Amino acid sequence: xxxxxxxxxxxxxxxxxxxxxxxxxxxxxxxxxxxxxxxxxxxxxxxxxxxxxxxxxxxxxxxxxxxxxxxxxxxxxxxxxxxxxxxxxxxxxxxxxxxxxxxxxxxxxxxxxxxxxxxxxxxxxxxxxxxxxxxxxxxxxxxxxxxxxxxxxxxxxxxxxxxxxxxxxxxxxxxxxxxxxxxxxxxxxxxxxxxxxxxxxxxxxxxxxxxxxxxxxxxxxxxxxxxxxxxxxxxxxxxxxxxxxxxxxxxxxxxxxxxxxxxxxxxxxxxxxxxxxxxxxxxxxxxxxxxxxxxxxxxxxxxxxxxxx
Amino acid sequence: xxxxxxxxxxxxxxxxxxxxxxxxxxxxxxxxxxxxxxxxxxxxxxxxxxxxxxxxxxxxxxxxxxxxxxxxxxxxxxxxxxxxxxxxxxxxxxxxxxxxxxxxxxxxxxxxxxxxxxxxxxxxxxxxxxxxxxxxxxxxxxxxxxxxxxxxxxxxxxxxxxxxxxxxxxxxxxxxxxxxxxxxxxxxxxxxxxxxxxxxxxxxxxxxxxxxxxxxxxxxxxxxxxxxxxxxxxxxxxxxxxxxxxxxxxxxxxxxxxxxxxxxxxxxxxxxxxxxxxxxxxxxxxxxxxxxxxxxxxxxxxxxxxxxxxxxxxxxxxxxxxxxxxxxxxxxxxxxxxxxxx
Numbered sequence: 001x002x003x004x005x006x007x008x009x010x011x012x013x014x015x016x017x018x019x020x021x022x023x024x025x026x027x028x029x030x031x032x033x034x035x036x037x038x039x040x041x042x043x044x045x046x047x048x049x050x051x052x053x054x055x056x057x058x059x060x061x062x063x064x065x066x067x068x069x070x071x072x073x074x075x076x077x078x079x080x081x082x083x084x085x086x087x088x089x090x091x092x093x094x095x096x097x098x099x100x101x102x103x104x105x106x107x108x109x110x111x112x113x114x115x116x117x118x119x120x121x122x123x124x125x126x127x128x129x130x131x132x133x134x135x136x137x138x139x140x141x142x143x144x145x146x147x148x149x150x151x152x153x154x155x156x157x158x159x160x161x162x163x164x165x166x167x168x169x170x171x172x173x174x175x176x177x178x179x180x181x182x183x184x185x186x187x188x189x190x191x192x193x194x195x196x197x198x199x200x201x202x203x204x205x206x207x208x209x210x211x212x213x214x215x216x217x218x219x220x221x222x223x224x225x226x227x228x229x230x231x232x233x234x235x236x237x238x239x240x241x242x243x244x245x246x247x248x249x250x251x252x253x254x255x256x257x258x259x260x261x262x263x264x265x266x267x268x269x270x271x272x273x274x275x276x277x278x279x280x281x282x283x284x285x286x287x288x289x290x291x292x293x294x295x296x297x298x299x300x301x302x303x304x305x306x307x308x309x
Numbered sequence: 310x311x312x313x314x315x316x317x318x319x320x321x322x323x324x325x326x327x328x329x330x331x332x333x334x335x336x337x338x339x340x341x342x343x344x345x346x347x348x349x350x351x352x353x354x355x356x357x358x359x360x361x362x363x364x365x366x367x368x369x370x371x372x373x374x375x376x377x378x379x380x381x382x383x384x385x386x387x388x389x390x391x392x393x394x395x396x397x398x399x400x401x402x403x404x405x406x407x408x409x410x411x412x413x414x415x416x417x418x419x420x421x422x423x424x425x426x427x428x429x430x431x432x433x434x435x436x437x438x439x440x441x442x443x444x445x446x447x448x449x450x451x452x453x454x455x456x457x458x459x460x461x462x463x464x465x466x467x468x469x470x471x472x473x474x475x476x477x478x479x480x481x482x483x484x485x486x487x488x489x490x491x492x493x494x495x496x497x498x499x500x501x502x503x504x505x506x507x508x509x510x511x512x513x514x515x516x517x518x519x520x521x522x523x524x525x526x527x528x529x530x531x532x533x534x535x536x537x538x539x540x541x542x543x544x545x546x547x548x549x550x551x552x553x554x555x556x557x558x559x560x561x562x563x564x565x566x567x568x569x570x571x572x573x574x575x576x577x578x579x580x581x582x583x584x585x586x587x588x589x590x591x592x593x594x595x596x597x598x599x600x601x602x603x604x605x606x607x608x609x610x611x612x613x614x615x616x617x618x619x620x621x622x623x624x625x626x627x628x629x630x631x632x633x634x635x636x637x638x639x640x641x642x643x644x645x646x647x648x649x650x651x
Contacts, residue, residue, distance in 0.1 A: 279449075
């Protein structure tokens with residue numbers, strides 16, 4: 001009896017504490033969710049309003065019906081008798097923002113870089129974990145060391161070097177360097193070290209498997225979870241890499257989505273609020289949709305592939 | 310038979326495969342990173358614009374750091390660079406501190422088995438989402454939402470609610486810095502949170518169970534189990550964030566209306582970009598850009614080494630020292646013993 005009285009009160013107290021804590025956490029999480037989602041929601045809402053509607057009431061909270069109209073201005077698909085001003089606006093936007101071409105260019109760059117980064121980083125990390133050689137230690141130290149060098153540090157020399165090789169306005173300076181991704185190697189190295197059974201390599205050798213084939217058909221499948229996570233990160237990073245792309249690509253035909261958005265942002269006159277929002281929405285929404293579709297896999301993959309010390 | 314094959318395999322040297330496997334990385338890295346870095350270093354000792362080929366020694370460094378160069382407008386160049394350097398540190402610090410605190414708090418909450426939180430997966434997905442959005446688009450979005458006049462979303466809302474004058478979210482030197490810090494945090498807290506979460510989940514749950522049984526409360530568990538075991542990932546986060554901070558470009562460069570860039574958001578990366586984009590590709594300010602790059606490189610290297618030095622495994626080092634001391638003592642004792650035999 002006395003025991004129940006004593007511990008019952010404590011237990012109730014404990015449950016109450018957890019309840020309070022859970023509630024606080026829930027409130028904070030809901031707040032953060034709103035902070036994350038509201039800007040995107042407003043963006044999409046505003047893309048469906050005309051310039052006039054937005055100038056009269058900029059704080060629109062619900063969807064309008066002008067998405068098609070804005071789209072027509074953006075693609076310069078307007079009637080001859082539409083006002084001169086509107087035709088000027090449409091010409092201005094359509095001259096820098098060609099969403100189809102932007103997606104194609106961005107996809108080529110991000111797709112190729114992702115494949116190269118993931119494959120060669122896995123190869124390098126595997127080489128460093130599985131084999132014993134004299135320069136193994138120094139090579140790993142080098143990779144850890146250069147992980148800290150920001151891209152911007154070498155960009156002046158990079159641009160000038162690419163210019164002298166005649167590689168300005170070319171995808172090569174944006175794609176080939178992806179083979180060398182120190183941070184990805186660092187991740188793969190630590191995940192291999194903690195999970196990869198070295199005895200499997202010896203077993204493959206005894207079965208007469210060549211070294212490269214061991215890597216391709218034994219190690220790579222085992223590294224899939226870590227590679228998937230790194231592939232997502234690499235894809236996102238390269239899709240979003242405005243700095244290098246803007247440095248190398250000067251030609252209108254080679255523009256990627258981020259460059260197009262930045263061009264729209266720099267208009268001084270004939271700005272159309274609705275079309276502005278539409279441009280940004282077109283650059284954001286497809287990525288968000290793909291992300292939501294893959295999100296379960298992404299979050300689970302992050303948990304699988306994170307650094308485990 | 311098997312053991313014979315095994316021993317034969319053991320005797321083969323596989324070292325050459327190691328070199329073959331890591332060769333592509335080193336070739337590409339040297340060609341696209343190391344050489345441009347060396348080249349930047351060389352450029353930093355050369356002239357600007359039409360004076361591109363001339364060797365000018367340390368002139369670019371003295372110009373951007375002390376305003377004592379030979380070129381006209383040296384003092385203005387120095388003022389611009391030092392302001393950019395200051396802005397870079399303010400903007401990095403102002404987003405890193407809230408970001409790591411928020412991410413750590415959320416990571417601990419999300420991994421706490423005792424807390425009953427509905428929709429945990431949903432929250433994680435939503436909070437990570439800003440990170441996948443292009444920074445250029447995010448800058449454009451915020452400029453369009455937080456524009457300076459009553460014709461933009463936030464100011465229009467505030468003025469409808471009774472505020473007299475619009476807040477200059479984009480052009481005010483202080484408020485715009487605050488906005489960039491906020492946006493940077495908005496972009497990155499989910500990413501940092503998930504990274505820290507996977508670190509916490511890597512910690513053996515039995516440690517937390519044991520601590521629970523021993524009566525440790527959650528803050529004790531955090532400071533005595535989570536934080537020390539999370540140290541390697543925290544170091545990684547700090548270092549990557551520092552690199553990101555020092556090269557912060559997209560947001561500060563694009564967070565303005567129209568073509569009038571505001572100096573108050575100029576970071577070193579923007580400064581470098583402006584200088585090697587001045588004029589034509591052959592005749593840009595490669596000297597100043599190079600010198601600024603090398604200075605940033607030096608700062609990164611120093612900060613990085615300090616971080617790694619401070620976060621070394623202190624226990625391991627102490628143990629190593631102890632072992633050495635013990636060995637020495639043993640040797641000394643052995644010698645002594647040897648000397649004492651009569």
